[in-house]
Amino acid sequence: MNEKIDGNQPMEAGDHLPVPDNMRRMNDPDGSAFIKGICGDSMEMYLIIKDDRVVEATFFTDGCSASRACGSTAARLASGKSLKDVLRISPADIIDAWGEIPGGNVHCAILAVSTLHKALADFLIRAQRG
Numbered sequence: 001m002n003e004k005i006d007g008n009q010p011m012e013a014g015d016h017l018p019v020p021d022n023m024r025r026m027n028d029p030d031g032s033a034f035i036k037g038i039c040g041d042s043m044e045m046y047l048i049i050k051d052d053r054v055v056e057a058t059f060f061t062d063g064c065s066a067s068r069a070c071g072s073t074a075a076r077l078a079s080g081k082s083l084k085d086v087l088r089i090s091p092a093d094i095i096d097a098w099g100e101i102p103g104g105n106v107h108c109a110i111l112a113v114s115t116l117h118k119a120l121a122d123f124l125i126r127a128q129r130g
């Protein structure tokens with residue numbers, strides 16, 4: 001495991017991975033998104049944005065350990081970043097953070113980042129509409 005991702009547990013822990021501390025829904029986010037993945041699991045992302053920077057990001061999923069790990073990592077990578085830098089986050093960043101994603105669950109990283117970017121798009125559309 002890459003030690004720069006604080007709070008995540010090794011994915012070898014399988015489905016016993018503890019619930020990450022950033023796995024929670026928000027009541028009044030500035031941007032949010034929900035995507036149901038091709039595997040049938042869902043991913044949600046919630047963003048608080050101030051001065052074109054993500055000050056807080058959380059996620060929620062009904063998926064497996066890999067989904068929780070990827071959602072948590074996507075939210076952690078987004079926190080504190082400018083909107084432009086959030087757009088630069090890719091599924092490869094999540095895979096790099098973990099070293100690899102066991103079980104062929106790379107699609108979990110794609111789902112997490114897609115949902116993150118959709119939440120950012122939600123914020124941008126809301127801002128445009130005023």
Ligand code: FES
Pocket residue numbers: 037039040041063064066067105107108111
């Ligand atoms: Fe479905 Fe990970 S998102 S297995």
